[in-house]
Amino acid sequence: MSLLEDARKQINEVDKEIARLFEKRMQAVEDVAHYKQEHALPVLDQGREQEVLDRNVNYIENEKYKDSYLSMMKDMMRISRNYQQSLLHKEVVGYQGVEGAFSSIAAKHLFPHYKKRSYTSFEDVIKAVISGEIEYGVLPVENSYSGEVGEVIDLLMKYEQVYIQQIYDLKISQNLLGIKGAKLEDIQQVYSKDQAISQSKQFLEGRGYELISYPNTAMAAEYVARMQDKTKAAIGAKENAELYGLEVLVENINTSMQNTTRFIVVGRELTMEGNEFSVIFSVPHKAGTLVSAMNIIARQGFNMESILSRAMKDKPWEYYFYAAIDGELKEKKAQKMLKELQDVCESVRVAGTYKKEGK
Ligand SMILES: O=C(O)C(=O)C[C@]1(C(=O)O)C=C[C@@H](O)C=C1
Known part of the structure; x- marks a missing residue:
């Protein structure tokens, strides 16, 4: 048997043992997670982690392995924390913004x-999705009026x-x-986010209202509810009326009824089910490279639903591309592409x- 074969055989045996012990450790971690949930204790316990590291590093006899061992143990405890978070925070979905804002309505x-x-x-x-603190995140990616939400696309590139x-x-x-009991003729001041005010321009025109800008529609609704003043109104979603105990005085005051925001649900796994998929790619900064990439997509018979170019944050004047492609990712030709x-x-x-939907 060669030295390589011999060493690999030993590694296989050790790995087998590690796998068994890893499973045993994770089972104990699961018990810890349940205990912590019952006693409302936080998952992270820095003191305990330090104690584990200080004690266990002494089991390593050869000085040269100590640092690597410590970093492996730190990783192991990070995995343990993530696992505990995923057990405790099952069925939690996160969104950006305050309750009542459109992201929370989508969620x-x-x-x-x-x-x-x-x-x-x-x-x-x-x-929070990555750490397992929440199962899914709901994020806006595009609005039919104002276009893509670039920051979210950039985050998909980054993470x-x-x-x-x-x-x-x-x-x-x-x-x-x-507020309850207010009539349309009572209103003198209208509070909302700038975009909501401009989307309702036609309705607001000629009414002589004082228009007051607020960071978001939910905060405007909350303010009007708190003031309990019949002369104040907010522009926002019906859900905000429910949330803050307000009444809908006039429905659908936005000029375009086509205003739609597209949200994405992000999770930790790449599921293979779907009739569309998105690919993020960057090409070398040379003539013809983007065309070659597009040709590959076309040659496999895929239709691109949309393609966006975004500036690379760390490389001035270079771009990456976000393409939504019609078709199933699990198809052979998708993998080939x-x-x-x-x-x-x-x-x-x-x-x-x-x-x-609608495909
Ligand atoms: O002992 C605990 O309290 C655990 O949750 C287990 C554990 C570990 O994996 O060793 C994980 C997270 C804590 O920060 C400390 C230690």
């Missing part, structure tokens, strides 16, 4: 039985650990909301696959 429609958690930024939502699993189109309807793309692109990643 409610998509996951009626899940607990909802709000985050201050899109990036925080994605990080390769999350995948789009669903898309959802939410029709944005703006309504005039007042991705393989061929890898040859001409600098980077290629499937951002997810999902079911697109």
